Amino acid sequence: MHLDENLPTRYSQVFVSSGVGETAAAVYADRRSQLLQKMDSFGVFAGVPREPGSEEAFTSTWSRFVQDPAFLFLTGINQPGCYLLLDPLAKDPLRREILFVPPKDASKEFWYGLRIGFSENLDEIRLLTGIKTILSVEHFWTLLQELSTSYRGSLQHAYAFCLEFTTQTGDLKRFRGDHNDTFAEKAASVFSEQGLEFRSLAPLHFDLRVVLDAGRIAAVKKAQEWTRLAFEETLREIPRLKNERQLGLNLDYRMQSLSDGDLAFPTIIAGGRNACCLHYAKKDEPLRKGDLVLLDFGIRSGTQHSDISRTIPVSGQFDPLQRLLYQIILDAQEFHQAQVKPGVLLKELDINVWEFIQEALESRFVSLGGRYQLEYELRPHGVSHLIGEQVHEGDPFRCYSEIPLVPGMMISNEPGIYGHFEAFLEGIHYDQWIGIRIEDDLLITENGCENLSQGILKSIDALESAMRQVPSLE
Numbered sequence: 001m002h003l004d005e006n007l008p009t010r011y012s013q014v015f016v017s018s019g020v021g022e023t024a025a026a027v028y029a030d031r032r033s034q035l036l037q038k039m040d041s042f043g044v045f046a047g048v049p050r051e052p053g054s055e056e057a058f059t060s061t062w063s064r065f066v067q068d069p070a071f072l073f074l075t076g077i078n079q080p081g082c083y084l085l086l087d088p089l090a091k092d093p094l095r096r097e098i099l100f101v102p103p104k105d106a107s108k109e110f111w112y113g114l115r116i117g118f119s120e121n122l123d124e125i126r127l128l129t130g131i132k133t134i135l136s137v138e139h140f141w142t143l144l145q146e147l148s149t150s151y152r153g154s155l156q157h158a159y160a161f162c163l164e165f166t167t168q169t170g171d172l173k174r175f176r177g178d179h180n181d182t183f184a185e186k187a188a189s190v191f192s193e194q195g196l197e198f199r200s201l202a203p204l205h206f207d208l209r210v211v212l213d214a215g216r217i218a219a220v221k222k223a224q225e226w227t228r229l230a231f232e233e234t235l236r237e238i239p240r241l242k243n244e245r246q247l248g249l250n251l252d253y254r255m256q257s258l259s260d261g262d263l264a265f266p267t268i269i270a271g272g273r274n275a276c277c278l279h280y281a282k283k284d285e286p287l288r289k290g291d292l293v294l295l296d297f298g299i300r301s302g303t304q305h306s307d308i309s310r311t312i313p314v315s316g317q318f319d320p321l322q323r324l325l326y327q328i329i330l331d332a333q334e335f336h337q338a339q340v341k342p343g344v345l346l347k348e349l350d351i352n353v354w355e356f357i358q359e360a361l362e363s364r365f366v367s368l369g370g371r372y373q374l375e376y377e378l379r380p381h382g383v384s385h386l387i388g389e390q391v392h393e394g395d396p397f398r399c400y401s402e403i404p405l406v407p408g409m410m411i412s413n414e415p416g417i418y419g420h421f422e423a424f425l426e427g428i429h430y431d432q433w434i435g436i437r438i439e440d441d442l443l444i445t446e447n448g449c450e451n452l453s454q455g456i457l458k459s460i461d462a463l464e465s466a467m468r469q470v471p472s473l474e
Contacts, residue, residue, distance in 0.1 A: 025130035043156030069389035154197035211408035230254035261300030275435025309439030370423035414439035
């Protein structure tokens with residue numbers, strides 16, 4: 001059988017091939033093969049069980065479906081209700097990879113489009129995914145029970161590692177309520193009588209996933225270029241826009257028009273004091289002359305993302321207070337980037353950059369008679385997080401902050417400052433609530449890092465110059 005070149009396009013709603021590589025099936029197969037070589041027992045990856053909003057009877061959102069990134073990374077399948085079983089010890093090579101999919105439902109496809117489903121003819125799914133053995137989800141738990149009776153070892157599951165974490169102070173954190181937590185509880189009850197040890201595949205999986213290969217790096221660079229173009233076009237429009245919503249819609253439209261993917265996350269547009277709320281979502285207040293506005297935005301390319309923040313003056317020009325504080329954060333960002341290299345820990349880098357900001361506030365602002373009150377103590381957020389299959393990649397408790405960086409990882413670089421600032425500068429009294437964040441995406445290289453977002457305008461002069469180029473109203 002040969003892959004019909006139109007097959008990935010026909011299934012594009014439920015199978016991700018763009019931004020993965022020339023032959024997506026081969027890329028996903030190689031990832032599974034690498035993981036199988038690391039495993040010593042059978043393991044399972046549970047996809048998201050249902051469409052977003054479908055757990056509530058009153059919702060009809062038709063929202064974009066977002067697959068569990070671990071499942072997506074290994075299969076490319078972006079639809080609910082699927083499982084992947086990997087068994088490195090299976091004597092039959094065809095049983096080392098088994099994909100479980102829902103039964104084919106023509107009536108559902110009439111409403112929602114083509115789906116990957118179990119039917120009499122599975123040739124298209126085999127060609128699409130590279131997985132030879134495909135079973136109906138109805139057989140999933142039965143097959144797992146059969147495996148558990150023949151194994152002396154353990155059941156491994158993708159995210160057990162992420163669901164529970166003990167802090168250095170001994171506090172136990174538990175990530176409750178997502179589909180992995182539900183799956184873990186059910187698996188524990190099903191296999192408790194067999195005495196099967198329940199272990200995590202997360203460390204092995206993350207070792208493979210958080211280091212980007214050439215195909216994913218190329219996809220990231222595409223996302224960066226689309227983001228750059230969209231931001232530059234939007235900058236020139238800002239003096240004509242009246243509120244946060246108009247600005248957000250303008251930026252989102254340009255990103256999505258340029259790209260082949262959806263937004264990386266809901267865009268944050270926060271003017272004035274709203275920028276002191278880190279995940280501000282209201283996004284409907286007026287843009288006021290004299291205020292700054294913070295934009296946090298990004299786009300997807302295949303399964304990869306850009307994650308960018310910029311803070312700009314609504315009027316097109318920074319006042320002296322805004323200019324002073326903005327330059328501190330810009331310098332902090334460059335200070336942080338200069339330290340990023342293989343072998344360092346994000347935890348250490350994080351401490352260093354917040355100390356830099358605090359010292360700069362004292363030497364550049366307080367020394368001039370300025371006074372301030374921050375909205376936080378010490379550190380408001382991490383300066384860096386991993387970026388990959390997720391915008392915030394890796395385990396949800398960020399245990400990776402204590403693991404040395406390696407070439408191929410991608411991290412954010414996003415220092416910020418949020419609070420109330422008051423000072424007499426150039427004979428004028430300034431009294432403002434200000435939130436500033438500047439964020440770039442850094443790719444770890446053999447000797448340091450590459451700023452993939454370097455082309456996205458951020459210097460004071462570059463931003464002011466771009467905003468002076470307001471399109472004619474004619």
